[in-house]
Amino acid sequence: MSSANIILNVVASPRGEASVSRQLAGKVIDRLSDGSTQIITRDVSDGVPVVDGAWIGAAHGGDDKTPLTTSEELVAEVKAADHIVIATPIWNFGVPAALKAWVDQIARAGVTFKYSEAGPVGLLEGKRATIVISSGGTEAGSEIDFATPYLKHVLGFIGVHDVDLVAADRLMVDADASMAKADAAINALAA
Numbered sequence: 001m002s003s004a005n006i007i008l009n010v011v012a013s014p015r016g017e018a019s020v021s022r023q024l025a026g027k028v029i030d031r032l033s034d035g036s037t038q039i040i041t042r043d044v045s046d047g048v049p050v051v052d053g054a055w056i057g058a059a060h061g062g063d064d065k066t067p068l069t070t071s072e073e074l075v076a077e078v079k080a081a082d083h084i085v086i087a088t089p090i091w092n093f094g095v096p097a098a099l100k101a102w103v104d105q106i107a108r109a110g111v112t113f114k115y116s117e118a119g120p121v122g123l124l125e126g127k128r129a130t131i132v133i134s135s136g137g138t139e140a141g142s143e144i145d146f147a148t149p150y151l152k153h154v155l156g157f158i159g160v161h162d163v164d165l166v167a168a169d170r171l172m173v174d175a176d177a178s179m180a181k182a183d184a185a186i187n188a189l190a191a
Contacts (some may be wrong), residue, residue: 005037005082006039006080006082007029007032007037007038007085008040008081008084008085009029009040009041009042009085010042011042011043011087011088012044012089013089013096014046014096015089019134020134021133021134024132024134024166024168024182024186025132027183028085028189029085031189032085032189032191040077040080040081042102045096045098046098047098047101048074048098049101051101051105052067054067055068059071070105074102074106075105075106075108075111078106078124078158079124082127082128083128083129083130085130086099086130086132087132087133088131088133088147089133090145093147094146094147103154112158112159113157113159122157122158122160123158123159126159127159127160127162128163129164130163130166130189131155131165133165134171135168136170139169140165145169148167152165164185167185168181
């Protein structure tokens, strides 16, 4: 089996070691990596700068590129990665604000996607991704799960179309069954 040379692990839960999504992401990374794999962990739970007027000005031709410093760093991590693992809880049917801010920093016209006559085209082809979600009551893929389809769409938007899902959903309903389902999904991942 071949493994990813560089895995970017984006974690969004502020719960540290108690986070189910972080624990599952660790298992995913163990499954996908070997002794030569480089792991880059980007913990967004403490916040990521939001896009503001200065950022927009810098991104659209302004002379002062200082507001793009964080964006450049985050984009470099995404570009370097062979496999992106995004670990997040579902909060209020969506992703935490810090993860949304990360998306806003990495989705950049002319950098990670471009516009064509046929619409947007992702510029980061050839990468894989695994979305790892946890939720207390929201069922993954249900009509009230806005996190999973959002993340899949964003990844496709920047050119990452090979996306797997590991879900520990409805943990407050049946935690044992949920974790067993998540573990089975991890074991089914192609390394």
